[in-house]
Amino acid sequence: MYTRHAKYCQVVRHQDSRGTRYFSLPPIILPAQIFSLHPALHSEPLYAARDSTNDSQVLQSMIILKQPEIGGEVPPHQDSTFLYTEPPSAIGFWFALEDATAENGCLYVLPRSHKWAPISKRFVRKQDSSGTEFAENDGAKFPEGTELVEEPQKDQQIYEACPVKAGSLILIHGNLLHKSGRNTSQKSRVAYTFHVIEGEGKVYDKRNWLQPPKGGFLRL
Numbered sequence: 286m287y288t289r290h291a292k293y294c295q296v297v298r299h300q301d302s303r304g305t306r307y308f309s310l311p312p313i314i315l316p317a318q319i320f321s322l323h324p325a326l327h328s329e330p331l332y333a334a335r336d337s338t339n340d341s342q343v344l345q346s347m348i349i350l351k352q353p354e355i356g357g358e359v360p361p362h363q364d365s366t367f368l369y370t371e372p373p374s375a376i377g378f379w380f381a382l383e384d385a386t387a388e389n390g391c392l393y394v395l396p397r398s399h400k401w402a403p404i405s406k407r408f409v410r411k412q413d414s415s416g417t418e419f420a421e422n423d424g425a426k427f428p429e430g431t432e433l434v435e436e437p438q439k440d441q442q443i444y445e446a447c448p449v450k451a452g453s454l455i456l457i458h459g460n461l462l463h464k465s466g467r468n469t470s471q472k473s474r475v476a477y478t479f480h481v482i483e484g485e486g487k488v489y490d491k492r493n494w495l496q497p498p499k500g501g502f503l504r505l
């Protein structure tokens with residue numbers, strides 16, 4: 286296993302003895318140190334994968350298929366808006382199952398936005414049970430100890446493409462603004478993603494649109 290680093294995310298690729306380059310699908314136990322020690326993470330430990338004692342829990346998992354020519358875009362968002370804990374702790378694990386390029390709809394991120402972009406909204410169930418809505422977030426807007434690390438950079442909205450090879454993993458901080466483009470190519474783009482939250486010392490909000498099954502979320 287080796288790692289490749291970028292300003293805003295970290296990519297891990299796996300190669301087994303037969304030369305295939307795909308992660309096995311969960312359950313996977315990721316070596317936490319790989320995600321926590323590199324300077325690309327701005328010298329702060331990546332909080333959700335920091336160690337195995339924080340009662341990490343796996344929430345939704347999805348296969349996201351963008352079909353050739355018609356695969357749609359995903360608008361800019363922050364994952365902690367959708368998977369809110371108090372304080373925020375969500376982190377996305379995004380695995381490319383096929384090469385992802387700017388042409389077939391790879392991820393785009395707003396570099397360093399996790400340093401200044403607060404979780405100002407939350408996606409919640411409506412109180413009358415008639416559906417879901419965005420609500421103001423009156424709770425913590427950054428993970429514990431990382432509040433207002435940088436001044437807000439609202440005028441810097443230049444997203445960077447994150448093209449990766451099949452088998453790569455991109456870790457997405459819950460505050461990081463990211464999106465993905467349309468698939469305008471002849472090639473499909475398939476990704477597998479799931480999200481992890483910390484259980485210890487964090488409260489998974491009862492208003493969140495996604496609620497745990499009986500017995501709670503899967504524990505890592």
Ligand SMILES: O=C(O)CCC(=O)C(=O)O
Nearest residue numbers: 349359364377465476478
């Ligand atoms: O795969 C995509 O196109 C978008 C994925 C994404 O935004 C996410 O997993 O949070």
